[in-house]
Amino acid sequence: MGAYVIDSALFRDQFGTDSMRQIFSDETTVQRWLDVEAALARVQVELDIIPREAGEEIDRKCKVENIDLPELKQEMDRTAHPIVPLLRAMKKACDGEAGEYIHWGATTQDIMDTGTILQVRDGLDEIESAYRALYANVRELAATYRDQVMVGRSHGQHALPITFGFKAAGWAEELRRNFVRIRQMRERVLVGQFSGAVGTLAALGTQGLTVQRRLFEELGLACPSITWHTSRDSIAELICVLAIACGTAGKIAHEIFSLQKTDIAELEEPFAPGKVGSSTMPHKRNPPICEGVIALTRIVRTTVPLAIEAIVADHERDKVVLQTEREFIGRVFNMTHAAIKKMIFVTGGLSVRTENMEKNLFAQNGLLMSEAVMMGLSDTLGRQEAHDIVYRICMDVFEKGGSLKDALLADAEVSGRLQERDIERMLEPHGYIGHAGDFVDQVLANSLE
Structure with a gap:
């Protein structure tokens, strides 16, 4: 124990x-x-x-x-x-x-600092390897679901249609940027003492x-221009970059966690018979892996202020700083690596429930497509007047029920300007995803090299 x-x-x-x-x-x-x-x-x-x-x-x-x-x-x-x-x-x-x-x-700190940097080098090798695998999984999701339309959400509410490939491509590009950060950081951190x-x-x-x-x-490390016994900015940068890299894993986990909620049910982390969601509610299919990753990223992020604090060191030697770093360096590496490895498993076996993505597109009876209607009316009314009219109609549908299509057809300010076929076209979410697919292609054209 x-x-x-x-x-x-x-x-x-x-x-x-x-x-x-x-x-x-x-x-x-x-x-x-x-x-x-x-x-x-x-x-x-x-x-x-x-x-x-x-x-x-x-x-x-x-x-x-x-x-x-x-x-x-x-x-x-x-x-x-x-x-x-x-x-x-x-x-x-x-x-x-x-x-x-x-x-x-x-001197003692020469040996300990350089020994730590050798461990850091080995740890970064492990994290880079894991990051490659996670990046590959997320790229695969982006490619596979490039054109799978789903609800895009802002402020937790239905906003406009996107594709799941577009969402995954955003994850992939963030992972790629983090990989670049880690690579660039190595030059400043892997320096002997x-x-x-x-x-x-x-x-x-x-x-x-x-x-x-x-x-x-002999050790394969860079040679410093001057001692860094009490210059701990590189260690602080190391922790900051690892926190960012871990944070992206947590961001993906949180998104999957949110989209696995019963009322949405568009994604689900891997499930196998025997995985238990509750000791008292046998029906539960919880996302414990994603929840664990979110917790890990929170812990890692809270270490950043401690690493920044260690930049302020006393004179030419300061054991207080060294003792502080001794506590958090190995911990941050362990938690970051664990978070990334867990997300490799999650993204590699992610259940994508396309039928629920399709169903949720119509959950608000057309309100998802209010922008398309507004832009259609803007040609004759101007944007602001069109916004005011569509806003009035949407709020009425939201409060009283019914469909946006029927409300538009019944509105005198709209019916004279838009035909039923025009309204039906504007309310079709699959035709209003903009350049989502093109953005996916641009991300897939990038690589980690």
Whole structure:
């Protein structure tokens, strides 16, 4: 049992994924610290800063299997420090005096920040892969239902006809923009940290910049122009972009949730026998996956102010900021990945109830098409007068019932200007979708590359 939902044996798959939990696990965290120490030793051997034998021994022993994690935790508690106990454990693991040369010229935050960025890189790879799959599913929905007419809604009310393909294409384009944001963000976020105690690399003398450059070449990270020990804007950007990406998944989930309501019933998340909607109402077919995704996106969004807050850091080092980031980075990655993965499942097996989409087009007995009638009358009356007339007629139909067609035919200001066949044509929703199909085609012409 876990104290927090991501680690709970019962709830963890609702709030995270196996792959993301592994990336941000204790074992991987320590291994990434050791990866940085090993790369630093290799570079310093190459530059004749530390003895070759020592560097090779450090490189061999920088494996998490060589670290007793429970003992490491005890020492971290005792020393109130994360890396000093690791260095002492490595000194014990290394033969001879090799352990004396580990961490040469580095400071704790160099190792921890760079280790975190290596985890972030792995996490972004997972999210990008999932985003591709979600994008492909949504594109398929847009293509398949390009011409399936449905009610378009504004302010929660019937507005004008659209197509379901048009709606899905809007989702797809938003996903594509988010993918671009993630790609562009990587250049600013995947930057290593190695600059010594206060960022000047003083401990390495004239070789500091060379060590720094070679270290990040070794690790496949960008080299910073200056230390970012207390410049946390890139981490803030990371969380903001992930929140946007997660938010789009939540937006799609919320739309499906809304359109699955009994009174609308145009969409339904995947259902299989055995999925239970209620402990007391056997008839219920709830959308629990979409509800869970909406909840995840809310949690992720509320982390953005915390990440922005961390931009304000004290002087050249600030552990308060680091402790804050330690709490939310892995959590945001887990929840974002979980939300995207769940929406891959939902969009891949989405039930699209076209018969209900067709039925709902006529739920208001023609009122959906008031704009088309208004525009038809505008040619002879002018737009504002036409609006006033159609408004009067529509409000009367809304309050008293009946159909818009009959009300138009019975109105003296309309009947003399529009023939019955004209009114019937104007009230046909399938003929009033504008360029919906063209917009779908434009979106489908785009790609993630």
